[in-house]
Amino acid sequence: MRPLISLTALALSAFLSLPAFAQKIDNNEAAAMKSLAQTSLAEIEAGKIAAAKAQRPDVKQFGQKIADDHSRMLADLRTLAKAKDVALPDVLSLKDLADRKKLERHSGADFDRHFLEDMVKDHQGALKEAQDIGAKTKDPDFKAAMQRASYIIREDLLLAQRLATEPSTAAGSTTSTPVPSSPSSPSINPGINYSK
16 A cells, blocks of 8 residues: 555655646747746847947946846746746847847947937837736736836846947946845846946
């Protein structure tokens, strides 16, 4: 009798540990996860380019913040996607590759302006998308992830808007303002200061 109980317990344990069984999400939510992952991949690349190429120190720092924020969001999304049995993209789309090449062609103040304009536009769209998905999703884990992402995206949008309206003479400015952080998301603030 004992071996049967042990075998049943082992089989039940294995069955309950399969993430694809009870935690799978619907096709619309899986497509939304893939789209968000693709967006984060593109933002990570753009942020890395800005961290290396921007003329203004505050734009360089902002580029690094974008890369870091979207790397964290992508890591969280990958963890959630794995639990929900969703395969996420690992490479940039052809459109994102073309956008990256276009951004790399700029230099100096022209690069800073184009990067910041792109960040404002991209984050306005990403914020709306994350809020819409968060409002529509029935999956509580995905809803929570979208709430966290919305906060980070909103923070990055506000910073992009502020930096985009600053005159390019701010490149040598040393006045700084701390980046706001969320009490529920202490890892969001990487300790970077931005010129006002």
